Amino acid sequence: MHSDSSQTPRNPASLAPKAIQKLIPYQSARRIGGEGNVWLNANELEHAIDFGQQSEENRYPDFLPQTLASAYQQYAQTTHPVVAVRGADEAIDLIIRSFCQPQKDSIVISSPTYAMYQFCADAFYIDCIDVPLTEQFSLNTEALAQQAATSKVIFVCNPNNPTGNAHSIESIEQLLKQVDGQALVVVDEAYIEFSESSSAVGLIADYPNLVVIRTLSKAFSLAATRLGFIIASPQVMSIIERLIAPYPIPDCAATIGLAALSDAGIQKMLDATKALLVTKQRFIESIKQLEVIDKIVDSHTNFVLLHSRSPLSLFEFLKQHGVVTRNQDHEPALRDHVRITIGSDTSMQLVETLIAQYNQHYLQQGRVEQ
Structure with a gap:
């Protein structure tokens, strides 16, 4: 499953609005970093107040939990960039805000599907175009691809919620070929662990406009910790990381996530x-x-x-x-x-x-x- 290497794929970062491409990520104290023995750069209390917690909570967490992202990268068997976010819902919101301009751009969904795609778009004044699934709940890849020239993001839930069926990896690649880099294709794999279907992660190398969303809420039984992951090409991730809020993952959640992603x-x-x-x-x-x-x-x-x-x-x-x-x-x-x-x-x-x-x-x- 490879695309035609004779053609240079379009840089998907160019799909982002110019203002986002120029945006300088917020320079939090943890992001800037530095070395020393006395840390007085983040306006934290230097000593924790004891409220009965098991660890010191007075310091901000890692600005992006790299250890957690690396653990998921290993679990997903990929070398592509991974970023941890507060659940798959934040991933959806981040992708839309990163690549769509209010009252100008649009996303594409295939109903019946997960309602948060349209909810996030509506909340940000982004049009939502619906290319319904067939009567057998399969993708209409040709009709979806026809929307790529005028839309920024195509969302595919695989396996799909609420129908529960899975789209084949061949149909996902067919869609990517037909879209031909004109829009992002976001495959939401929240339920992938319950399916024998192949993950789309392996297609990112050939299709840099592909983004995969994952979560620990379902098969890992960690819905309360709100841990999701975005897997994308370096070009796409360079845009998304510009909009991630500082300190997105609490240390306590990251610790639970690391335990879940251990071999045991x-x-x-x-x-x-x-x-x-x-x-x-x-x-x-x-x-x-x-x-x-x-x-x-x-x-x-x-x-x-x-x-x-x-x-x-x-x-x-x-x-x-x-x-x-x-x-x-x-x-x-x-x-x-x-x-x-x-x-x-x-x-x-x-x-x-x-x-x-x-x-x-x-x-x-x-x-x-x-």
Whole structure:
């Protein structure tokens, strides 16, 4: 999977607004650095006040946690620049602010997909163009590429939320070829650990306009620590780093992240992921033959998207029995769909029992009404 090396790819940094290209990153005390025994350059209290914490919290953290970024770089098996941010949501926001001008530029999404792409664009007065997924929830790469000449960023969630399906690495590369460097292609891989699909990280060398977003919130079970990562070419990263706020990652979060990215931590994640996938498959097998379940989308994530035949809302039925899921009725393409996160064996057995009861209600009431 290689692009034509006879053509020099466009420098993706040139896609950024001129004002951003000229922007000088904020020179925090930690960024400027220096050596010495007495640190009096950051307006910190020199001695910590004891509030019961386990470590000294009076000093600002690393301006960019390089150790954490290096650990993720090793985990992602890449030599491309990596920067740690406060969750994948901040990554989305940073990319849009770095490359788009308010009331002038636009981004492209493929609905149904993660709502934060449009939310961040709307909040920054950036137009959002929707090139919907096909009926099979696959990418319309040709239609997406047609928007590249007049848009700055194309977002692809892979595996996709809320549908749960995965786009092939071949379709991602096809899109990159068709875009031909005219816009950034951002692949959000928040759920990649749950999928057998290949990561797009390996394509960055041939397509410097490709950006990959990752997170520790999902498979690593660290949603509360707010740790995300951007992986990009040096050209793209040189722009993004200009807008990163000083001291973005608290030391306590970075310490947890480093533990998670250790060999032992990664193995724990892999074991937990393997167990979750077994639970997911058992759940799917338990409900897929029920007459009330019309469709279960092929899931490459830690959730399952269901479609029901019954006029009685599955979302409301489960909620009445104390199980809170995600109603997808707000998406035109997902009417009567419910997204169910895969929980523990005990939780999923409860859901299986409730859906079986829901099926019985459909058999007894739904057919009569028809």
